[in-house]
Amino acid sequence: MRAGFSPNWVSPPGDTIADLLKERGITIAELASRLGMDYTEADELISGRKELNLSVAHKLEDVVGGAAGFWLAREQQYRKGLQQLTPRNVASATIEDDWLMDLPVNDMVRFGWIPATTNRIEAQRACLEFFGLPSVNAWRAAYRQVQEVAAFRTSPSFESQPGAVAAWLRRGELVSREIACAPWDPERFRYALTNIRELTRLKDPQAFVPKLTNACADCGVAIVVVRAPTGCRASGATRFLSAERALLLLSFRYLSDDHFWFTFFHEAAHLLLHEKDCLFLEGAGTVSSEQEHQANRFAADLLIPPESRSELMALGFNSRDVLRFARQVGVSPGIVVGQLQHLGIIKRSHLNSLKRRFHWMSE
Numbered sequence: 518m519r520a521g522f523s524p525n526w527v528s529p530p531g532d533t534i535a536d537l538l539k540e541r542g543i544t545i546a547e548l549a550s551r552l553g554m555d556y557t558e559a560d561e562l563i564s565g566r567k568e569l570n571l572s573v574a575h576k577l578e579d580v581v582g583g584a585a586g587f588w589l590a591r592e593q594q595y596r597k598g599l600q601q602l603t604p605r606n607v608a609s610a611t612i613e614d615d616w617l618m619d620l621p622v623n624d625m626v627r628f629g630w631i632p633a634t635t636n637r638i639e640a641q642r643a644c645l646e647f648f649g650l651p652s653v654n655a656w657r658a659a660y661r662q663v664q665e666v667a668a669f670r671t672s673p674s675f676e677s678q679p680g681a682v683a684a685w686l687r688r689g690e691l692v693s694r695e696i697a698c699a700p701w702d703p704e705r706f707r708y709a710l711t712n713i714r715e716l717t718r719l720k721d722p723q724a725f726v727p728k729l730t731n732a733c734a735d736c737g738v739a740i741v742v743v744r745a746p747t748g749c750r751a752s753g754a755t756r757f758l759s760a761e762r763a764l765l766l767l768s769f770r771y772l773s774d775d776h777f778w779f780t781f782f783h784e785a786a787h788l789l790l791h792e793k794d795c796l797f798l799e800g801a802g803t804v805s806s807e808q809e810h811q812a813n814r815f816a817a818d819l820l821i822p823p824e825s826r827s828e829l830m831a832l833g834f835n836s837r838d839v840l841r842f843a844r845q846v847g848v849s850p851g852i853v854v855g856q857l858q859h860l861g862i863i864k865r866s867h868l869n870s871l872k873r874r875f876h877w878m879s880e
Contacts, residue, residue, distance in 0.1 A: 535563055551580045619680030620684055624746035628746065630647060663682055682749045682751060684746055688743045690758065693739035696740075699736065701760070705735070717778050717848045718849050722742075738763045738785075739765070742766075743767075750770075754796065755796075755797045767781060786815035787812050821856055822846065833863070836868060853871075854872055
């Protein structure tokens with residue numbers, strides 16, 4: 518939690534647990550297994566619907582750290598905070614509190630998306646202003662598609678929270694307003710992708726992201742890179758903001774060149790091949806569909822041309838051969854390694870030194 522940010526609304530111990538899970542790379546499913554719970558119980562623990570008792574506190578001490586006494590004190594503080602709300606406030610705030618708990622409020626403050634607040638009412642107002650909507654019910658109506666897509670396209674073991682996804686998408690929309698775009702031109706965009714492919718060989722995001730942004734803006738596509746908040750597992754998303762303007766949002770979630778560029782070309786495929794009124798959201802654990810297969814094939818064929826596919830399949834895990842092939846086809850070595858791993862030609866642990874690792878870049 519951000520230093521100096523001490524909200525007066527009640528915050529369950531699960532907020533702290535979720536932060537620690539993220540730091541340690543532990544999924545909710547793994548947490549449930551190690552606590553001897555099923556997935557629903559673990560999810561209720563994190564949301565504050567399940568009470569944290571002494572037995573759970575001792576298990577948390579072993580799984581995520583922190584003394585059992587800390588967890589019990591955290592639970593008592595949370596329950597005491599709930600009791601301090603008047604019955605009238607409890608009745609009127611239930612929907613709003615549930616909504617706030619679904620949003621990554623701490624990260625939204627930390628990233629500068631909303632100002633720090635000192636109570637629940639201020640937090641609700643700040644979040645509604647961020648989304649540009651008058652009420653929680655209006656939010657649920659406006660983001661119904663996001664809630665449905667996030668729920669359908671993610672496996673329980675790697676769950677994205679619809680509120681976190683919505684916040685990430687909204688931030689992308691807000692940032693995209695600063696990008697001047699020409700009207701959407703699919704043919705020009707398709708042609709531009711061939712030239713954009715050459716950017717994969719540039720090592721520094723500070724060098725290639727502006728070039729990528731300008732090339733896509735000329736075709737009616739606003740490219741925005743926004744860090745995903747806690748609860749949002751998406752690596753990319755596309756949607757048409759209007760008939761003449763598309764948003765292609767990237768999270769740099771994996772911070773490696775193969776993932777970044779494959780995600781970009783995969784998202785580009787959705788804009789070219791699929792319906793304008795759809796939201797496409799990409800992330801680990803997503804459910805396969807024909808549209809996803811089409812986008813995957815488009816990205817793979819653009820990065821490694823079909824006429825070079827047989828030579829790719831014949832590559833082993835000799836780094837010199839990979840470097841030679843990458844130069845020959847005109848992409849980064851990391852992309853070749855990523856494709857070799859995806860096709861099962863080499864193990865996921867092999868040749869990762871040829872991938873470029875990025876540091877998080879600010880918006």
